[in-house]
Amino acid sequence: MGKRRGGRELARGLSKRQRKHLRQFGEQHPVCDRVSGRPEATQICELSDNSDKSSAESDSETEVEQVSVYHKLLATLKASPESESEEEEDESESEEAGESETELDSEGSQEPKETVRGEEEQNDVQEQEEVAAKDPPEQALGQEQADGVESSCDPNHGAIEEFTDVKHEAEFSLETNFMEEESGDCDADKRESSSSQAFSEDPFKQHMNKELEEKEVEKISTLSKTSNQSKWPRLGQLTFSSTLEKHTTLKLDKEFNMKQLYLHKPLESTWPKVNKHFLSSASKPSDSSFTPLQRELFCIMNTYRDLFYPERNALTNGEEIRHAYCLHALNHILKANAQVLSNNAKKRDQKPGTDSDDYRDQGLTRPKVLMIVPFRECALRIVHIFISLLEVNEKRKIDVSNKKRFKGEFGSDPDEKPPNLKRPEDYEAIFAGNIDDHFRIGVAILQKSMRLYAPFYSSDIIIASPLGMRTIIGTEGEKKRDFDFLSSIEMLIIDQADIYLMQNWEHVLHLMKHINLLPLDSHGVDFSRVRMPSLNNWSKYYRQTLLFSALQDPQINAIFNKHCFNYMGQVAVRNVPLSGSISRVVVQLPHVFRRIEAENLTSVIDTRFQFFIDKVLPEYRDAIMSHTLIYVPSYFDYVRLRNYFKKEELNFTHICEYAKKAGICRARRSFLKGEKQFLLLTERFHFYKRYTIKGIRNLIFYELPTYSHFYSELCNMMKATDSGVDATWTCTVLYSKYDAQKLAAVVGIDRTAQMLQSKKNVHLFVTGENE
DSSP: OHHHHHHHHHHHTSOHHHHHHHHHHSSOOGGGOOOOSSOOOOOOOOOOTTSOSOHHHHHHHHHHHHHHHHHHHHHTSOOOHHHHHHHHHHHHHHHHHHHHOOOOOSSOOOOOHHHHHHHHHHHHHHHHHHHHHHSOHHHHHHHHHHHHHHTOOOGGGHHHHHHOOOSSHHHHOSSSOOGGGSTTHHHHHHHHHHOHHHHHHOHHHHHHSOOOOHHHHHHHHHSOOEEEEEEETTTEEEEEEESSGGGSOOOOOSSOOGGGGTOOHHHHHHHHHHTGGGOOTTSOGGGTTSOHHHHHHHHHHTTTOEEEEOOOOTTTTHHHHHHHHHHHHHHHHHHHHHHHHHHHHHHHHSOTTOOOSTTOOBOSSSOOEEEEOSSHHHHHHHHHHHHHHHOOSSSSOOEEETHHHHHHHHOOOGGGSOSSOOOOHHHHHHTOSOOOOOOEEEEEEETTEEEETOOGGGOSEEEEOHHHHHHHHOOTTOSSOOOGGGTTOOEEEEOSHHHHHHHOHHHHHHHHHTTTOOOSSOTTOOGGGBOHHHHTTOGGGTOEEEEEOSSOOHHHHHHHHHSOOOTTOEEEEOOOOSSOGGGGOOSOEEEEEEEOOOSSSTTHHHHHHHHIIIIIGGGGOSGGGOSEEEEESOHHHHHHHHHHHHHHTOSEEEEOTTOOHHHHHHHHHHHHTTSOSEEEEEHHHHHHHOOOOOOOSEEEESSOOSSHHHHHHHHHGGGGSOSSOGGGOEEEEEEOGGGHHHHHHHHOHHHHHHHHHOOSOEEEEEOSSOO
16 A cells, blocks of 8 residues: 555656656656755766767767668658558657656666657657658759759759750650650551651651761762752742752652652641641642742752752741741651651560661750741740641640740730831831840650750750850850750751841851761760761761841851751752842932952952042041941941041041940931031941931942842931932942942842943942832
């Protein structure tokens, strides 16, 4: 009785958790021990020098190591609801035990306080392990990386966004998917493979499966090209050139059939719907899906020849051309991916141990098509065309990832456009929408799905501006630069090449020097699937280049002639202008064309400057020849003239593309009032602003304008001056024999031939809209 009564008295001062711990373990927790007033004897232990600092530290270190391993193990598992409830019960019991432990031993031994601290730490670890089981760290890390990619306008995430695939890797990977998963394409591929005739006539397979010999490659790289002329109904005069004789000519079929184009299956049904708004009611039923221009352009594109079309017009045929090359590019991508997926299935079903070279269907890197466009608005329209071509009907829409972000970054706000600005129609067409010129985006297309902002090494198509590519390629010596993704480009499309002359042509040249080079890294490629031309560094001989421009220019011609090595040959449209832009001048004024004699092309710049300051400028120094506008196409010539005018202390003002708005207004006002005798104006400023300069009485073209219609625009600005001094209006043009193309665009081909043969100055007088 005494013992039981003593136990009851002892339990009365304990809490519920302490009593529970007392019943289970038969002892009280050391925290609840009653400390007597008598001090206990202290024992002193000597430790060796090699021992750890304290047992507590060693225990804690050991526990951390054990917990970390256990933490990693639990991170790979998902806790079930039952196990979670059991762990919660165990935790609650251990917490109660920790608070109610009592010692009933007669000897009254006491555990160290480090034991209590270790149990509390273990409880915390268990809670962390439960959280880790619910959300493994690998999954959380992948989600963080994916979010970083999705959010990407931050430049710090640029490398992750463009060169590593952290999301949708399995869905858009060519290596892990098979043809059976893509409905409809498998049957089409079986039909094509079963028919040897279809295999031999498909232009894609003919071009990509052709294996050049070393003699042919040496012939392409060393020998000159042979050219043939031909005339087509819509394109006009064509020049076919090739080193290999069998690829010199191409005839246009009179009868046009969609089946002859060998389009990929979904494109046969979607193209007529997408292109119907370009078609007129007068189109023939046999070729109702293409306009006459698209038909002839696509016939050349589909043979995988290089094409240069210098008559692109943003007002008339710009969208027609864009739709045509988008169809060709998408057709190429779908066929190439279908071939890879089909070979994946064949390779999966083959017997182990067998090796074959029949599955070489890839390049060293995945990107196949590179599309260079000047503005974000152009990229937006291209992606919309791709989506329209892939959507068979309203019920079968494709899944486009990152579409909302794409519209936000590449779309435009209608309210951003300044109101009441009168500009020419061609200006409104070129600068419509978002005109940012620094962008790049990867597009992956696979299994009825499209991924925007795909990493470059997981992309099929790259759409970029020259500036966007330049910042990625970089220059020699930079740490962060990459151009391996350009190693296996099979199709290069450069649209609106004339605009790059107004931006920075050096970016285009820099790009052409880094395309189709051997990559510095393998990037995980399966070399057993790589085509032999890619392994031999012959990719540039298989690349098709499509070049579209609004004009013919020596720099654009140099790209087409010196950087294109397609073994299939080249086709260039070479129509000569019968009547130049001078016929559109509506004011009556004399035009004086003064010829400059230069020994070679490199000396033209210095010869023109010396001719101008010695013979032209002295005639306009007189105060009578006031209100003189000097139009300078090159910025370097503009800086040279500006410095000379300052040195000579001439009364002049100047406007360039870098001038601020206040300076522009001040210069225009002083020139109109006659306070400044000369006004230096750059061509790039006129291209980007197209302001009407009032007060012009004397116009000097330091060099012929790049765009021929700028000549008539500037001449017609003279009618904006409300003064009756028409007789004093003059126009002077400096030209040399190296300006033949620009001169023909201004005065016509017939008069150009006469002017180049004669070394005398030519005086023309325009009396209205016709000469």
